[in-house]
Amino acid sequence: MSLGQQLKTARLHANLTQEEVAEKIGVTRQSVSNWENEKNYPDIRSVIDLSNLYQISLDQLMKGDEKLINHYQESSNVVRSNKHLFKIILISLTIILALFILHHLMPNHFEWLLAIFIIMVITAGIIIHEIIQRI
Structure with a gap:
């Protein structure tokens, strides 16, 4: 599964909106949307923050998305x-x-x-x- 799909699934599972995720990790809602829609990728700091927020290992988030x-x-x-x-x-x-x-x-x-x-x-x-x- 791609990172974008994983992020969207994890966000929905956590019952959070894109705006809430953005606020919690210090980015814009548009950034979260772009990541989930695979328009671009988060920087490594944001990936770590998302991993912590969703309680998903970095390994699980990043592996599999070539x-x-x-x-x-x-x-x-x-x-x-x-x-x-x-x-x-x-x-x-x-x-x-x-x-x-x-x-x-x-x-x-x-x-x-x-x-x-x-x-x-x-x-x-x-x-x-x-x-x-x-x-």
């Missing part, structure tokens, strides 16, 4: 990808700043400017590659 499991897996991958992109940008900016400082300490060395330019081009390429992978 689309839900794929949704959370994809969400997790986006977070990891964003962290990876942030690290690339931070490391690149640090290297560029260090080379820029070295260039000012030794202004007669053109190779520092060339190194800064090359690293900026490589960084831009990596960032563009990461963004294209997400599309």
Whole structure:
């Protein structure tokens, strides 16, 4: 049974309205409706709150709904990808700043400017590659 069907069945079994459920877990009634009608999925915090409210184990709520499991897996991958992109940008900016400082300490060395330019081009390429992978 899908998560949406389980949520609706559990709500009706608990004799609660969508409005009452929404109030108890701190979301809108529209959110509860969307979850039950499988228009979208609740975030993990809401799934835990619903599990507690309906006294249904998370295992029972989530297992069996392959689309839900794929949704959370994809969400997790986006977070990891964003962290990876942030690290690339931070490391690149640090290297560029260090080379820029070295260039000012030794202004007669053109190779520092060339190194800064090359690293900026490589960084831009990596960032563009990461963004294209997400599309």
